[in-house]
Amino acid sequence: xxxxxxxxxxxxxxxxxxxxxxxxxxxxxxxxxxxxxxxxxxxxxxxxxxxxxxxxxxxxxxxxxxxxxxxxxxxxxxxxxxxxxxxxxxxxxxxxxxxxxxxxxxxxxxxxxxxxxxxxxxxxxxxxxxxxxxxxxxxxxxxxxxxxxxxxxxxxxxxxxxxxxxxxxxxxxxxxxxxxxxxxxxxxxxxxxxxxxxxxxxxxxxxxxxxxxxxxxxxxxxxxxxxxxxxxxxxxxxxxxxxxxxxxxxxxxxxxxxxxxxxxxxxxxxxxxxxxxxxxxxxxxxxxxxxxxxxxxxxxxxxxxxxxxxxxxxxxxxxxxxxxxxxxxxxxxxxxxxxxxxxxxxxxxxxxxxxxxxxxxxxxxxxxxxxxxxxxxxxxxxxxxxxxxxxxxxxxxxxxxxxxxxxxxxxxxxxxxxxxxxxxxxxxxxxxxxxxxxxxxxxxxxxxxxxxxxxxxxxxxxxxxxxxxxxxxxxxxxxxxxxxxxxxx
Numbered sequence: 276x277x278x279x280x281x282x283x284x285x286x287x288x289x290x291x292x293x294x295x296x297x298x299x300x301x302x303x304x305x306x307x308x309x310x311x312x313x314x315x316x317x318x319x320x321x322x323x324x325x326x327x328x329x330x331x332x333x334x335x336x337x338x339x340x341x342x343x344x345x346x347x348x349x350x351x352x353x354x355x356x357x358x359x360x361x362x363x364x365x366x367x368x369x370x371x372x373x374x375x376x377x378x379x380x381x382x383x384x385x386x387x388x389x390x391x392x393x394x395x396x397x398x399x400x401x402x403x404x405x406x407x408x409x410x411x412x413x414x415x416x417x418x419x420x421x422x423x424x425x426x427x428x429x430x431x432x433x434x435x436x437x438x439x440x441x442x443x444x445x446x447x448x449x450x451x452x453x454x455x456x457x458x459x460x461x462x463x464x465x466x467x468x469x470x471x472x473x474x475x476x477x478x479x480x481x482x483x484x485x486x487x488x489x490x491x492x493x494x495x496x497x498x499x500x501x502x503x504x505x506x507x508x509x510x511x512x513x514x515x516x517x518x519x520x521x522x523x524x525x526x527x528x529x530x531x532x533x534x535x536x537x538x539x540x541x542x543x544x545x546x547x548x549x550x551x552x553x554x555x556x557x558x559x560x561x562x563x564x565x566x567x568x569x570x571x572x573x574x575x576x577x578x579x580x581x582x583x584x585x586x587x588x589x590x591x592x593x594x595x596x597x598x599x600x601x602x603x604x605x606x607x608x609x610x611x612x613x614x615x616x617x618x619x620x621x622x623x624x625x626x627x628x629x630x631x632x633x634x635x636x637x638x639x640x641x642x643x644x645x646x647x648x649x650x651x652x653x654x655x656x657x658x659x660x661x662x663x664x665x666x667x668x669x670x671x672x673x674x675x676x677x678x679x680x681x682x683x684x685x686x687x688x689x690x691x692x693x694x695x696x697x698x699x700x701x702x703x704x705x706x707x708x709x710x711x712x713x714x715x716x717x718x719x720x721x722x723x724x725x726x727x728x729x730x731x732x733x734x735x736x737x738x739x740x741x742x743x744x745x746x747x748x749x750x751x752x753x754x755x756x757x758x759x760x761x762x763x764x
Contacts, residue, residue, distance in 0.1 A: 297442055298332060298381075300357055300369060306384035307359065309371035315357040320439045321350075322378070322432065329354030335361070336374050336432070343374070375432075382435030382466055389441060391422075392591040393448045395467050397460060397498045398475025399491065400641045401580045403427055403611055404572070405475055406451045408584050411601035413447035416594035420446040427635075429453035434463045447591065455484050455666065457494045464501030471590045472498045472528070473509040473583055477516045478640030479674065484666065492516035496523035505529045507590040509583055512540035532590060534582035542586040547578050553652075554603075557581055561589055568599030572612060574648040576641075610635025610753060615760045622737030623655045630759050633745035634752040637664045639674045645745055646678070646685035655739030656688045660727055660755065662746015663694030671696055676703035682716070685743075689734070692720045693727045694750055724751035728758065 296316035304311045318330035324346035327333055333350035335343030335358055347364050357367040359377050371377040386393070394409060396402045406423055414421035422445045424437035429451040441448055452463045464472065477492045496519070499508050508524035510517060512535030524531045534542040545565070546558040553573040559566050559582055566585065570577050581602055588598040607613035610632055619628035629652070633645050642664065649657055659682070667674045676699040682690065692701055701720040719730050736742060736759070746752045 297440070300367065302384075303332070303357075303359065303369045303381065307369060307371050307377040307380045309359065309369040309377060311357075311367075311369050312363065313357075313367040315367045317356055320381075320436060321355070322436060324350040324353070327353040327355050331355050333358040334374055334378050334436075335359065336378070337361075378432070378439060379435045379466065382438030385438045385441045386466065386468055388443050389445045389448065391441075391445045391448050392471070392593075393450070393467060393469045393503075394587055394591055395450050395452055395464055395469035395472045395498055395501065396475065397452045397454070397473070397495050399478035399495070399638060400636075400644075401475040401576060401583075402429070402451050402453070402473075404577070404608060405473065405580050405583055405587075406449050407608060408580070408598075408601055408605055409449045409587055411605060412584065412588055412598035413449065413591070413593050415597035415601065417446040420444055421449070422447070423449040424451050427451065427453070429463075431459065431463070434466055438466060447593070452498060454494055454497075457490065458497070460494060460497035461500050464498045466501070468501050468503055469498075469506065470503050471507045471509065471587050472502055472524075473587055474498065474511065474520055475580065475583055476511050476640070477514050477520075478638050479667065484668070488516065489519065492519045493523065496520050499524045499527040502527045507532060509534060509586045509590065511535055511579070511583070512537040512543075513579070532586050534586045535579065540582075542582050542589075544578065544582060547575075559585060561585060561595075566595055566599070569603040571603055571605050572607060573652075574612075574644060576644045576648075607632070610748070610756075615756075615763045617736065617742075617759050617762050619736045619738045619740060621735070623739035625738040627738060628736045628740035628742060629654065630756065630763075631741065631743045632753075632756045632760070633743065634662075634756050635748050637662065637746050639664065639667075639677065642678055642745065643681040643684075645743065646681040646687070649685040649687070649741060649743050652741045654741035656737060657686050657741050657743070658689040658691075658731075658736075659685060659687045659743045659745070660691045660693065660731065660752060661697065661700075661743075662724070662727075662750030662752045663696035665696070665747040665749055667696075672699035675699040679703050687716055689717045690719070691727050691730050692718065693722070693724060693746060693752065695722060724754055727752070728755050731755070 297318050300311040300315045317332035321327045321331040322334045327350045333355040351366045360368045396406045410423035422441045428437050450467045454460045474495050508528035508531045510520040512533035532541045536544045543560045548556045550556045554571045613632040615630040616627050617630050721727050744752050
């Protein structure tokens with residue numbers, strides 16, 4: 276039987292004629308100002324020889340403690356057709372004076388060659404989840420021609436790497452940009468050159484490098500400096516730094532869109548109702564147009580994130596229906612809300628417990644939101660392993676001690692605190708003035724993730740438990756999650 280042409284033919288797209296290779300050696304040489312030793316073509320770009328797969332271009336970057344040139348043989352053995360190097364080697368390569376500068380140049384060239392709508396995302400929390408949801412929404416509506424930065428590649432190396440990986444046929448690009456010092460975002464956003472720039476929220480993350488939250492807001496506002504002419508800035512309407520962000524955005528954006536619950540927000544929450552399975556049914560007003568959608572991920576922070584996502588999809592000319600489907604289907608990200616059902620003994624005799632993986636990052640605001648959500652999670656016992664929050668500066672002890680309130684809201688029954696910074700919280704729990712809280716919670720304070728694992732094992736995970744693991748990535752709590760999740764049912 277012959278299929279009807281209308282059922283099998285895609286609409287024509289000029290980019291269909293683009294070559295299949297991501298880069299050829301001649302294109303790499305032209306973009307970087309280098310010299311190719313031989314013709315080759317690549318389908319990907321990698322900076323870690325251990326992650327190279329067949330077809331990847333390997334950049335031999337020089338770091339403080341390592342030199343990528345030492346791993347050229349390994350990269351070639353894993354299938355790299357060529358490399359970018361600072362001195363000639365046995366394998367096909369492009370020779371450049373500085374491999375890091377070459378990576379930046381290739382990233383800028385990748386950005387210049389696409390005819391795509393580009394979105395930049397930053398914020399003290401939520402940026403990775405927003406980036407992933409935007410990618411899922413835009414990929415649906417573009418025949419799979421959306422591109423985004425993977426993992427948390429959001430710094431001075433990750434951003435140009437993510438740009439360099441962007442195919443010429445890309446229709447939408449979503450790039451996460453992070454910072455922990457003033458001036459970093461300004462450099463990144465000028466590489467990305469977004470049409471839409473989002474600040475998800477402002478919180479005291481990395482505040483040890485700043486004089487206060489106002490300075491963090493100014494540093495996050497640098498994302499607007501790279502906006503393309505006619506660009507749109509998206510800001511949180513409910514932040515106390517809203518007007519500070521707006522003032523910065525107005526210097527660079529043709530339009531500023533606010534999102535939140537505030538009565539004058541441009542993208543405004545009208546209603547949020549708990550949905551079966553732990554998500555939320557949301558009704559929002561997009562400037563006179565009402566949209567209704569479901570968020571699979573639990574928590575009020577995801578309601579706010581979803582408003583920013585809808586604002587950005589609308590601003591970039593995407594499909595709001597596809598955005599709603601993406602939010603309804605989106606699972607938790609590793610280290611950022613992923614949920615696992617793991618085996619357990621005793622307790623309610625169900626034989627299973629819930630593991631909530633928030634092990635990648637932590638700041639006072641995200642700790643409070645996550646603990647509050649734990650308190651709303653159905654469980655017979657709530658266990659929290661909380662790692663230290665890093666880079667909080669001189670007020671570090673106060674920020675940790677102030678978690679007493681969120682822990683009460685989290686209805687925590689057993690608490691394992693990890694890291695020396697948590698001493699202030701351990702002490703505050705004993706002196707909180709809330710005798711019932713201190714008496715109810717079983718508190719342990721240890722110094723390392725390994726000790727926390729031993730402490731957890733001593734009592735075990737019980738049936739009906741909800742186990743939250745959250746802390747700064749450097750504390751190493753991800754190892755506990757990986758060990759427990761490996762037993763997932």
